[in-house]
Amino acid sequence: MKNRxxxxxxxxxxxxxxxxxxxxxxxxxxxxxxxxxxxxGTLTSALFxxxxxxxxxxxxxxxxxxxxxxxxxxxxxxxxQDVLSLELSxxxxxxxxxxxxxxxxxxxxxxxxxxxxAEHRPQKIVLLMQKEVAERLAAGPGEYSILAxxxxxxxxxxxxxxxxxEFFTPPPKVDSQVVIFEPLAQALASEQTLSLIKLxxxxxxxxxxxxxxxxxxxxxxxLAEAFADLGLSLDARPADLSITEWCKLExxxxxx
Numbered sequence: 001m002k003n004r005x006x007x008x009x010x011x012x013x014x015x016x017x018x019x020x021x022x023x024x025x026x027x028x029x030x031x032x033x034x035x036x037x038x039x040x041g042t043l044t045s046a047l048f049x050x051x052x053x054x055x056x057x058x059x060x061x062x063x064x065x066x067x068x069x070x071x072x073x074x075x076x077x078x079x080x081q082d083v084l085s086l087e088l089s090x091x092x093x094x095x096x097x098x099x100x101x102x103x104x105x106x107x108x109x110x111x112x113x114x115x116x117x118a119e120h121r122p123q124k125i126v127l128l129m130q131k132e133v134a135e136r137l138a139a140g141p142g143e144y145s146i147l148a149x150x151x152x153x154x155x156x157x158x159x160x161x162x163x164x165x166e167f168f169t170p171p172p173k174v175d176s177q178v179v180i181f182e183p184l185a186q187a188l189a190s191e192q193t194l195s196l197i198k199l200x201x202x203x204x205x206x207x208x209x210x211x212x213x214x215x216x217x218x219x220x221x222x223l224a225e226a227f228a229d230l231g232l233s234l235d236a237r238p239a240d241l242s243i244t245e246w247c248k249l250e251x252x253x254x255x256x
Contacts, residue, residue, distance in 0.1 A: 011102075011168060012043065012168055013042055013167070013168075013169055014163075014167045015046070017161075018042055019046045020160075020161065021046065021126060021160075021178060022043065022047045022049060022050050022100070023050060024126050025047065025100040025124065025126040026050035026051070026098075027096070027098055027123055029096045030051070030097050030124075031052040032051060032052070032053040032054075032055065032093060032094050032097040032098070033047050033054055033055070033097065033099070034057060034093070034097060034100075035054055035055065035056045035099075035100055036057055036100070036101030036102075036103055036111060036127075037059070037102060037104070038054075038056040038067055038101075039058070039060075040070075041067050041070045041071065043102060044056055044067070044070075044071065044076070045070075045071075048074055051098070053075040054076050055091055056077065056078050057079045058079070059081065059082050064078050064080035079091070083111060083114070084107060084110050084111065084114060088118055088120055089119075096123050097122050097123065098122055098124045098126070099122045099124070099125040099126070102127075102128040102129075102176075103127050105129060108127075108130070108133050109147055109150075111127070112127070112137075112151055115181075116181065116183060121183045122183065123182075124180065124183075125155070125180070125181040125183070126160070126180050126181075127181075128177070128178050128179075129177065130172075130174055131174060131176055131177040133147075134176075134177035134178070134179045136148055138157050138158065138179065141239075141240060141241075143239055144238070144239045144240070144242075145201070145204070146198060146201045149194075149243060149246070151181065152243060153187050153189045153243055154184060154187050154188075155183045156182045157179065157180070158179070158180045158182075159177060159178070159180075160178025160179065160180055161178055162175055162176070163176045163178070188244075189243055189246060189247050189250075190250070192250055192254075193243075193247050196246065196249065196250045196253070199211065199212060199215040199216060200212055200215075200246075201238045202214070202215050204237070204238055204239065205237065207235055207237060208232075208236050208238050208240070211238065218253065223253075226249060226252040227249075230249060230252060232249070
């Protein structure tokens with residue numbers, strides 16, 4: 001079946017890699033997995049090696065119609081819908097479930113945020129995505145971005161294996177990589193801190209002090225004093241601060 005470029009369809013067919021991804025998604029406490037974009041069902045087949053029930057969310061009506069034919073007798077639920085508009089409450093999911101999928105780059109961040117902020121969050125999220133985006137999500141001090149911090153505030157983020165472009169049909173222009181998200185019981189920062197982070201990253205390459213002076217309209221002297229009290233360099237850039245440092249900075253600015 002011909003892929004639709006508008007939907008970012010690139011199908012992974014290497015059985016060993018597919019089984020590795022399904023294994024990484026597996027959990028002894030979850031027998032249901034929500035698969036995003038099952039496509040031709042190659043990952044679906046691997047997921048059935050580890051899960052009793054697969055809920056496949058597929059936007060492409062052709063693929064959604066054909067998918068059940070490949071899995072007779074299997075506990076497969078196909079939802080022909082855009083995952084971003086999907087109401088999780090309507091899926092009747094068990095208390096513990098997992099999310100997995102090979103996702104297009106242009107909706108990577110919205111998908112991650114949707115499940116990390118869901119009222120009924122998954123136990124684990126395992127996604128195959130563009131390698132560059134995967135690396136940004138798992139970045140550390142000096143390389144942080146809003147994408148990384150907004151994920152790491154709510155989940156432990158780890159990188160899985162790299163999947164070369166030649167394993168896909170049709171081959172994409174770049175390699176992919178698996179990312180594993182394990183949602184935290186409690187967020188590491190408040191929404192107020194996340195709002196400050198977004199203000200701080202208004203110009204990512206500029207000094208944080210200058211960005212905050214422009215976006216918060218606080219006096220530069222007050223900001224410099226807060227930086228000094230927290231041991232932050234006046235030359236620090238937004239990418240340099242850890243989640244803990246952002247939290248301390250937000251609290252300091254609120255009380256000063």
